[in-house]
Amino acid sequence: MKAANGNSQRAGRGVRIVALGGGTGLSMLLRGLKEHVGAGPSRARARGAERSIADLAAIVTVTDDGGSSGRLRRDYRVLPPGDIRNCLVALSDDEALLGHLFQYRFPAGRGLRGHSFGNLFLTALSHVSGDFTEAVRVSGQILAIRGRIFPSTLANVTLEATLENGRRVRGETRITHSRKTVRRLALVPRRVKPLPDALEAIMEADLILLGPGSLYTSILPNLLIPEIAQAISRSRAPRVYIANLMTQPGETTGYTVADHVRAILKHTPRRIIDWVVVNRRPVSPEVARRYRGQGAEPVVCNVGELQKLGLRVILDDLLEEHGVIRHNSRRLTRLLLDEFVVGRAAR
Numbered sequence: 001m002k003a004a005n006g007n008s009q010r011a012g013r014g015v016r017i018v019a020l021g022g023g024t025g026l027s028m029l030l031r032g033l034k035e036h037v038g039a040g041p042s043r044a045r046a047r048g049a050e051r052s053i054a055d056l057a058a059i060v061t062v063t064d065d066g067g068s069s070g071r072l073r074r075d076y077r078v079l080p081p082g083d084i085r086n087c088l089v090a091l092s093d094d095e096a097l098l099g100h101l102f103q104y105r106f107p108a109g110r111g112l113r114g115h116s117f118g119n120l121f122l123t124a125l126s127h128v129s130g131d132f133t134e135a136v137r138v139s140g141q142i143l144a145i146r147g148r149i150f151p152s153t154l155a156n157v158t159l160e161a162t163l164e165n166g167r168r169v170r171g172e173t174r175i176t177h178s179r180k181t182v183r184r185l186a187l188v189p190r191r192v193k194p195l196p197d198a199l200e201a202i203m204e205a206d207l208i209l210l211g212p213g214s215l216y217t218s219i220l221p222n223l224l225i226p227e228i229a230q231a232i233s234r235s236r237a238p239r240v241y242i243a244n245l246m247t248q249p250g251e252t253t254g255y256t257v258a259d260h261v262r263a264i265l266k267h268t269p270r271r272i273i274d275w276v277v278v279n280r281r282p283v284s285p286e287v288a289r290r291y292r293g294q295g296a297e298p299v300v301c302n303v304g305e306l307q308k309l310g311l312r313v314i315l316d317d318l319l320e321e322h323g324v325i326r327h328n329s330r331r332l333t334r335l336l337l338d339e340f341v342v343g344r345a346a347r
Contacts, residue, residue, distance in 0.1 A: 015341050016055040016206045017055070017056050017206065020208070020210055027089070030058055030091050056147035060150065061083060061152055061218055061219075062080055085102055085103075085122060088139055091140070091145035093145065102143070103117075157187045158171060158187070161183075175216060176248075181250065187221065191226065205237045208238070209242060210264070211244065216251050217251075229272060232272040242277045246283075247296050249296055257305075260299070274311065279319050281317040
């Protein structure tokens with residue numbers, strides 16, 4: 001195994017970053033990081049050559065069974081393309097035209113309504129090529145993405161949750177809609193093989209990022225693949241969990257940042273987190289009130305609890321409000337690169 005110890009950074013070739021997750025959280029993170037990938041001379045001077053990213057790899061969960069992705073998964077027996085499509089667009093060199101095309105969702109039409117063009121494109125290309133990973137690679141070339149995207153596995157996996165009342169619920173959509181706290185999460189089938197390219201990316205990484213994203217449906221599904229969790233645990237790269245801004249109704253109601261971390265640690269046999277990045281900027285009262293009406297609250301952080309778990313904590317103003325609550329991707333990227341790339345190189 002190739003240990004990730006920052007050698008590529010010290011040699012001046014930039015860092016290799018791996019981000020694991022799914023949903024809007026992963027695409028938000030990639031959108032900020034891509035600005036530092038493969039920087040040419042002028043861009044490197046503008047942003048600082050020490051912040052150059054030599055390789056950015058996204059490892060994406062493939063358990064979605066709802067909406068367009070779920071329909072295509074059932075009808076055509078392909079991996080759910082939605083989260084991968086969002087990552088492709090996020091890493092696109094120019095999101096203006098082709099990115100909008102991939103995100104275009106058909107508003108009408110029998111059989112077409114609700115499908116996005118990008119999902120249909122990935123499905124068709126995977127059938128033409130006979131290989132879903134090849135379809136993702138070719139789509140990346142078309143969109144001129146700055147980075148690489150891998151599904152965590154090519155297996156047809158389903159999530160199964162044991163809820164706090166002991167009931168078992170199967171399927172990502174049903175888990176989300178159950179509005180109950182999850183006691184335990186598993187993949188069905190239990191043991192699936194990871195994509196070899198995803199494992200290699202983890203083993204070569206100088207920085208490994210988990211989150212932000214839905215705890216039980218975006219972050220943990222990747223970590224339930226034993227070889228992926230094992231590769232992360234063996235890595236000497238900084239392993240950073242980016243905490244969510246808000247709880248999710250039912251699934252993580254009342255969860256603190258430490259509760260999120262404990263859930264991850266409970267599902268992984270070995271230590272896979274060193275650092276936790278947490279937003280410290282409060283949510284505005286009006287927005288908080290609206291989210292509260294939907295059953296969501298700001299995730300509370302007790303630094304002492306995290307330190308008792310042996311974790312180091314970084315607090316910063318990372319919140320962005322534009323009708324919805326999101327991480328500020330540029331501020332988050334700057335923090336990650338300053339702390340774990342520039343800062344580590346200087347020490």
